[in-house]
Structure formats: C-alpha cells, structure tokens
Amino acid sequence: MNAYENRLSLVKNEILEAKNTSTFNEIIKLIAVSKMVEYGEVKKLFEIGQVAFGENRVQSLKEKYDNLKNFKIEWHFIGRLQKNKINQLLSMRPTLIHSCDSLNLAKEIDQRVSTFKPDVLLQINSAKEGTKTGVMPEIAIDTYQEIKSTCKNINLCGVMSIGAHTDDERIIQKSFETTREIFDILKKDGAKYCSIGMSSDYKLAVKCGSNMLRVGSALFK
Ligand SMILES: *Cc1c(COP(=O)(O)O)cnc(C)c1O
Numbered sequence: 319m320n321a322y323e324n325r326l327s328l329v330k331n332e333i334l335e336a337k338n339t340s341t342f343n344e345i346i347k348l349i350a351v352s353k354m355v356e357y358g359e360v361k362k363l364f365e366i367g368q369v370a371f372g373e374n375r376v377q378s379l380k381e382k383y384d385n386l387k388n389f390k391i392e393w394h395f396i397g398r399l400q401k402n403k404i405n406q407l408l409s410m411r412p413t414l415i416h417s418c419d420s421l422n423l424a425k426e427i428d429q430r431v432s433t434f435k436p437d438v439l440l441q442i443n444s445a446k447e448g449t450k451t452g453v454m455p456e457i458a459i460d461t462y463q464e465i466k467s468t469c470k471n472i473n474l475c476g477v478m479s480i481g482a483h484t485d486d487e488r489i490i491q492k493s494f495e496t497t498r499e500i501f502d503i504l505k506k507d508g509a510k511y512c513s514i515g516m517s518s519d520y521k522l523a524v525k526c527g528s529n530m531l532r533v534g535s536a537l538f539k
Pocket of ligand 1: 351353374396397480516517518532533534535536
C-alpha cells in the first residue's frame with residue numbers, strides 16, 4: 319500500500335469503528351478536503367477510489383476543476399462564499415454547496431441560478447463562536463424554512479456545521495448534538511445531509527449522527 323491508500327483506509331476504518339458504537343444508523347459519505355494540496359494529489363486519491371472532494375475557495379476549486387476535467391470528480395464547496403464568486407462557482411456545477419450561511423446568501427445564489435438546481439446546505443454556527451459564520455441555532459429552523467419557501471431555484475437539502483474550536487470533547491460534542499437536533503427537526507422539510515466532522519473530530523461527529531464528513535489533513539498529511 320502507498321501512503322494515500324494507508325491514510326484512506328485508516329480513516330475509513332475509524333469511521334466504521336465509530337459507526338459501530340453509534341446509536342445512529344447513517345450511511346456516511348466521506349469528502350476529502352483538498353484545499354491544502356495541489357491537483358496532482360487529488361488525482362492520486364481519486365485513482366484509489368475517493369470520488370468526492372471539498373474546496374473552500376472558488377479560485378482554488380476552479381484551478382483543480384480545470385486541471386481534472388477528465389475525471390468524474392464530485393466537487394463540494396465548503397468555504398465562505400463571496401457574492402461576486404457565485405457565478406463562477408455555479409459554472410462548475412458543484413455537487414453540493416455546504417456553506418450557505420444566511421438567508422441573504424441563499425437569495426443571492428437563487429437569483430444567479432440558470433441551468434441547474436444546485437444542492438445547498440444551511441451552515442449553522444452551533445458552537446456560537448464569533449470567528450465562525452453561519453446562522454445561530456435559535457433561528458436555524460426558521461431560516462431554513464424561509465429559504466425553502468422563497469428560494470425555488472435551489473434545493474436546500476440539509477445542514478452543515480464546524481465543531482467547537484476547543485480541546486474539550488464535551489463542548490465539541492454539544493455543538494454536534496445541537497446541529498443533529500436541528501437536522502432531525504428539518505427532516506420533515508426534506509433535509510437529507512448533516513455535514514459535521516473534520517480530521518480532529520470526525521469520530522465524535524459519527525457518534526453524534528453525522529452522515530457527511532469533511533476530512534482534510536488526516537488524508538493529505
Ligand atoms: C479545512 C476544512 C475542513 C477540513 O479540515 P481538516 O482539519 O484538515 O480535516 C473541513 N471543513 C471546512 C469548512 C474546512 O474549511
């Protein structure tokens with residue numbers, strides 16, 4: 319096994335192990351966050367079976383997208399989205415935009431859609447940290463329903479959140495549980511994806527009911 323195969327199988331094994339101790343029964347999707355590497359490394363991971371990749375800047379996504387056009391890669395956008403980059407992002411037909419962090423941004427995306435209906439997640443600031451974007455958990459359900467009813471060109475299909483920035487597992491867990499509780503309520507409004515968990519906390523996220531993990535450094539050391 320080469321280093322890529324080693325890391326990918328290690329992460330997948332840990333996901334399975336965490337799943338076995340979880341009370342949730344989710345089919346978990348792994349997104350390889352490639353923001354810290356060049357497109358050649360994406361190609362290497364793709365060649366051993368990883369199909370979904372995440373980027374947090376439109377410009378970097380565009381560069382990789384152009385260089386890897388011949389591969390059937392699923393691109394996920396996970397970063398702060400500026401209004402003036404929405405058209406460029408949509409032109410690449412991302413599989414999922416995880417980081418819609420306000421009603422206003424949802425409306426902006428909605429207005430720019432033309433040829434396809436993008437899948438979008440509402441980002442929630444479940445840890446309530448000033449450094450993070452996303453809607454506050456108290457208004458997440460109302461905001462979700464308002465986007466659903468006013469933005470008919472986008473397909474809002476779940477929630478995304480970044481775990482609390484701390485070494486205290488209990489606080490991280492609390493933030494994940496908040497997100498999962500909101501997700502459970504929104505299932506009746508069609509929510510399918512609960513995108514929580516990164517390299518440092520994906521096992522905990524699986525235990526808390528994540529079904530989409532965004533893992534970067536654990537795969538691309
Ligand atoms: C960078 C990033 C990740 C991956 O982080 P790692 O710690 O490298 O796994 C996940 N989600 C978002 C939104 C990111 O910006």
